[in-house]
Amino acid sequence: MTVTAPPRQAAAPPPPPARPSAGRRAAGFLLRQWRRLTAMRTAIVLLFLLALAAIPGSLLPQRSLSQTNVSQYFADHPTLAPLLDRLYLFDVFSSPWFAAVYLLLFVSLIGCVLPRALEHARALRTPPPPAPRRLSRLPDSAELATPLPAAAALDVVEEELRVRRYRVVRRQRDGTDELSAEKGLLKEAGNLVFHLALVALLLALAGGKLWGYEGSILVTEGQRFCNSFQQYDTYSAGPLVEGSDLSPVCVGLEDFRAEYEEDLTASSFTADIAFGGPGEEGRPTTIGVNDPLRVDGDRVYVTGHGFSPTFTVTLPDGTTFDDVSTPFLPTEQSTMASEGALKLPDLGAGAEDQLALQGFFAPTGLVQGGILTSIDPRPLAPQVAVVAYQGYLGLDSGLPQSVYSLDASQIERGRLAEVGRANLSVGESMTLPDGTAVTFTGHAEFAALQFSHDPGQVWVLAAAIAVLAGLLGMLLLRRERVFARATAPSGDGGTVLGVGVLTRGSGDGAPRFAALTDDLRAALAARATTRVPSPGGGAPEPEAPPRDR
Structure with missing residues (x-):
């Protein structure tokens, strides 16, 4: 007997996704515009526009400085002067368009700098990240062979880095000793000081105009x-x-x-x-x-x-x-x-x-x-x-x-x-x-x-000095991370010390890395020569350094 299968029904199409409400769409639009306004690129463009807007104020006479010169300009240019006056070019620094650029720059800087300041505050409390799996992929890396055990070799590296004012963290991952260190957080601090001081400078200028x-x-x-x-x-x-x-x-x-x-x-x-x-x-x-x-x-x-x-x-x-x-x-x-x-x-x-x-x-x-x-x-x-x-x-x-x-x-x-x-x-x-x-x-x-x-002149001076100090810190300091991993090859009593450096900032990092590796080689060799056999004839122990009297 032949059994005929019932015809298969086509699967129902999935329901269309629900469209967000008008309020949610408006909130998303405002959020996107806020992110664009508070981007660093927008702040740079607004700063350029502010400098560009100040040019007419230096080329044309201003009523706040000399009404006589403005009147003379009207007499010399009877056709052009009324048109320029409609554009507030004789009152540039009190014009609505100059105030708009000024306020947008102010809001953009605050929205850009404050989140970065909070992120930098968290970074100051966060230890350096773990070492990457392959140190050889870093821009500057090297391998140093030493007869010292892994822990002693990393001790030498830690001492050298702490002398150079690095923050050092020791870890053990997958049975391997490694070390992470970093310095140069003041570079980002200088960047933040520069931008915060720029905001303070704008506030001081605005205060001087309001109460001056x-x-x-x-x-x-x-x-x-x-x-x-x-x-x-x-x-x-x-x-x-x-x-x-x-x-x-x-x-x-x-x-x-x-x-x-x-x-x-x-x-x-x-x-x-x-x-x-x-x-x-x-x-x-x-x-x-x-x-x-x-x-x-x-x-x-x-x-x-x-x-x-x-x-x-x-x-x-x-x-x-x-x-x-x-x-x-x-x-x-x-x-x-x-x-x-x-x-x-x-x-x-x-x-x-x-x-x-x-x-x-x-x-x-x-x-x-x-x-x-x-x-x-x-x-x-x-x-x-x-x-x-x-x-x-x-x-x-x-x-x-x-x-x-x-x-x-x-x-x-x-x-x-x-x-x-x-x-x-x-x-x-x-x-x-x-x-x-x-x-x-x-x-x-x-x-x-x-x-x-001008009640804001002292604050303007302090903010200008802070801007200069932050700019120098941002340009001259370097953000640098050093990673080290100690491994013991099979059949060899020594240790292979892998070292890698990641540098962010001005200048070429190769000479500094070469100087670091030379100092590490010398310190490892000096530590190896000071190790003497233990009294029991076991593994050699490092010679105790003399105590200060």
């Missing part, structure tokens, strides 16, 4: 200013600084001296100042360009100088204003030719009786064709070209205007009218149509002083 401030002011000889943001010509402060946080320090300029080389280039600027608290008699000191005043974490620098022409104004009724002056800003550093404006709003009873003197000052003047020029930065023959205006200066209009120049809009509107002009030497006068006499009486020098407060 600086202001610039022109101070004429005989004048004094106090550390108040209302007095500064330009002032910038971190977002966490309030007006009450400024230290109460006042500085007075007693005398300023500028020295020049034979080619009329400036060689040094020195200022005699007196500093102290409000209402106190100042303590005298001298500061220079590279020798600032340092007091309570604040610094006062000399950043430039110029001249303040002095005038005596005599009104028709006999009222006299003696030695009124204002700083004239240099337009040519080689000859110190300067321009400025002196505003006298209180000469008459009405607003239309105000007087302004706009002029050109030449420390060593020369008139050619009725035009005054300066030929020397030293005040050898001071002269001034003055244009006098009378009318309304617009000081109470509520609109800001520079104290070093006239408001051109007032002249265009006819509210200021020119009433006279002249080239004056010291002692010469100019009489205006209403009988007012303007006399050029001389000049005084002014110093451009910058008051800076």
Whole structure:
């Protein structure tokens, strides 16, 4: 009888794998992005971008340093400057894109360095790894024959390595004595110190920007200013600084001296100042360009100088204003030719009786064709070209205007009218149509002083030193592991000592390995010659070394 087997049913296909939930996919995506951000390659790229982003800040004028230079750039490049301004290229170091690169670099370094620091801390407590099965596969290896037993031979190797400051571990694996040693963990420590110090440097710079401030002011000889943001010509402060946080320090300029080389280039600027608290008699000191005043974490620098022409104004009724002056800003550093404006709003009873003197000052003047020029930065023959205006200066209009120049809009509107002009030497006068006499009486020098407060400067210095120390350790130190295995060949009473070295770091390891093997051969030979027969006639024992008395 024939039995027909039932038809076989096809196996059911396996169910498709369950797709992860949206939350798990999002978590996986964020984890992958975090790993990319905290990779060392990303940190290097961000560091390069930060250096690249700082280039425009050094090539273009910055508002935080000189609003005047920025305004001059707008005047010289009326088409390009607004486009650059939209890209924050006149405020590079406070721009959103610079802050983004800065913060990403900061997060990347922290995420990269902290896990490595934890791993290095575990490595410090972990003994050296076991010796590889085949020492001959290491970059540097050798076999040394010795009549010493295996344990005694490894004792010699251990002593030599400990003298060289290796960490040594003895093991026995598969009945064979072996030794593992390593040194150079400070190389990785230097790497970590470098990166942690770089993070500390970024933190210190950020702290200095958040809690720091600086202001610039022109101070004429005989004048004094106090550390108040209302007095500064330009002032910038971190977002966490309030007006009450400024230290109460006042500085007075007693005398300023500028020295020049034979080619009329400036060689040094020195200022005699007196500093102290409000209402106190100042303590005298001298500061220079590279020798600032340092007091309570604040610094006062000399950043430039110029001249303040002095005038005596005599009104028709006999009222006299003696030695009124204002700083004239240099337009040519080689000859110190300067321009400025002196505003006298209180000469008459009405607003239309105000007087302004706009002029050109030449420390060593020369008139050619009725035009005054300066030929020397030293005040050898001071002269001034003055244009006098009378009318309304617009000081109470509520609109800001520079104290070093006239408001051109007032002249265009006819509210200021020119009433006279002249080239004056010291002692010469100019009489205006209403009988007012303007006399050029001389000049005084002014110093451009910058008051800076940076609470992070000490931390920046410490972090920079740590960066250098970590970099030197990372570049100069070597990570090195030494392995040794002692085997006793059959039929031979001696020992074959296999030695291998694995080196990570700078330099060629072959000379150091050759020196190590030469020292081991000498130490093994010396130990073998000091072994003497035991009193019982058995195996030789090493001679006991003499004890120190």
